[in-house]
Amino acid sequence: MPGIDIVLFNEKVRAIGKLDYWTPKALDQDAMRWVLAASEMLQDTCNMTYFESIKGRLIQAGEEYCHIAHRNSSSRLRDISCFGLCSTLSEIPEFTFTHPDGHTFISPDKRIAYYPIPKVASSILRSSFIEMSRQQLGTRPPALDHANKENDTDLLCKPQDDFIEQWANVPCDTVSYAAVRDPLTRFASGYREVCDYGRLQDDLRAWGFRVTQEVGQNPVCPNIPALAPTPPPTMKTDPSGRPTTVTDANAESEGDGVRDRSQRTDFQDANKAWSHAHAQMERVVRSMACSDWNEHLVPQSTILRPALGGVTRQRLMRNETSLQSHNESTFGTSKQHSFTGLLEPSDSCTSKIGYILPISDLEDLGHVLNETFHVSPVRSKKRMNMRGGWPQPESLEQALSNEGKKLWCLIHLEDYLRFSEFFCPPSWCQHFRWVGMSREDFGRVFHENNCTTNNDYS
Numbered sequence: 001m002p003g004i005d006i007v008l009f010n011e012k013v014r015a016i017g018k019l020d021y022w023t024p025k026a027l028d029q030d031a032m033r034w035v036l037a038a039s040e041m042l043q044d045t046c047n048m049t050y051f052e053s054i055k056g057r058l059i060q061a062g063e064e065y066c067h068i069a070h071r072n073s074s075s076r077l078r079d080i081s082c083f084g085l086c087s088t089l090s091e092i093p094e095f096t097f098t099h100p101d102g103h104t105f106i107s108p109d110k111r112i113a114y115y116p117i118p119k120v121a122s123s124i125l126r127s128s129f130i131e132m133s134r135q136q137l138g139t140r141p142p143a144l145d146h147a148n149k150e151n152d153t154d155l156l157c158k159p160q161d162d163f164i165e166q167w168a169n170v171p172c173d174t175v176s177y178a179a180v181r182d183p184l185t186r187f188a189s190g191y192r193e194v195c196d197y198g199r200l201q202d203d204l205r206a207w208g209f210r211v212t213q214e215v216g217q218n219p220v221c222p223n224i225p226a227l228a229p230t231p232p233p234t235m236k237t238d239p240s241g242r243p244t245t246v247t248d249a250n251a252e253s254e255g256d257g258v259r260d261r262s263q264r265t266d267f268q269d270a271n272k273a274w275s276h277a278h279a280q281m282e283r284v285v286r287s288m289a290c291s292d293w294n295e296h297l298v299p300q301s302t303i304l305r306p307a308l309g310g311v312t313r314q315r316l317m318r319n320e321t322s323l324q325s326h327n328e329s330t331f332g333t334s335k336q337h338s339f340t341g342l343l344e345p346s347d348s349c350t351s352k353i354g355y356i357l358p359i360s361d362l363e364d365l366g367h368v369l370n371e372t373f374h375v376s377p378v379r380s381k382k383r384m385n386m387r388g389g390w391p392q393p394e395s396l397e398q399a400l401s402n403e404g405k406k407l408w409c410l411i412h413l414e415d416y417l418r419f420s421e422f423f424c425p426p427s428w429c430q431h432f433r434w435v436g437m438s439r440e441d442f443g444r445v446f447h448e449n450n451c452t453t454n455n456d457y458s
Contacts, residue, residue: 003173022355037435038410046290102167102306115178129377177355182423183412190296195221278399301414307353358422424451
């Protein structure tokens, strides 16, 4: 039987007509088969040495960062940044970068829990939740004293505050929620965030920048218009003195043309910049197909796995992984064998996370929480951490090769299946035909959202 808080909360959500909409849906047998097929296809693109090398680099960089920057992480939470110091696991979990035990914020009275997902308003939702929790306690937790304690592992492994918990320890009658975002929009936003790692000098992004270098990635977001400009026309004057346009093909032969030569150079430089940016994005997508080395890019269903269950690829990995040279081939063609199976939610309750909602419904969530608990852990009106520039969601179709687009779609297939009522996959995902999904299947899964697929694909 659900607790009284859940019953009251459900009444409020039902009153606005969104109880079924926010209730997480389990994957049916067809969806599970498609996700398993995508998992195997992604694995076939990876070189196992590279896969293990990523984990080794993350652990090494994380340990060094943890000692230098004093990033605090609970031994129970096993944050990747301090994994080598704080973990009691004998093997590195597959989803290391995403808090494999379910990083969750819980109120002091244990009545509300927020499961954060990076690049889904997580900064503002986290700060609002902590502010509410501190008001509930009536005090602020004391700051940790790091002076002369660089080697104090116990200190380094303490949680940042009293409001973080492992998902398995969240009580069953707690009202728990997570917000999700269109995977394409979130990926573009996350990619812009990763591009900013080198520019923004706070400790955490500096560490994130180092990790991207360690795994051999260097995302580039050109600070120029999203599409390379069309070459400006060359202008000349005819005998009557009127300006006429000389085509680019014969511009060089026109000695009296007045085109600014620097414009052509700028255009060539822009083309080079875009070619480089597109190539780097292709490399990032191919690398993410092998492993999750960045929490801003890894799929949301992966981050939610402790609370939702799902598909996992069980691989045997050792802490003493040798580091691979950056010049070594990243992707192999031979099939890598592994065991693929189902992962149950890590909580001890029979129920999973209580509510998953699209980011557009945050205001409704805030109202319902306020009416139920008379608190405000969700403040959607605050400015979120948004960045403009390239890439935008529509940029990926132009930037990625056909194989790159296929890999991106396979990586995010589970997201679109789990959140099919909220978001439509891009048409270039070709109704996920690679995993055996027919057009009829696609229509059945996404019909309520009126999603369409490109009819040019056979």
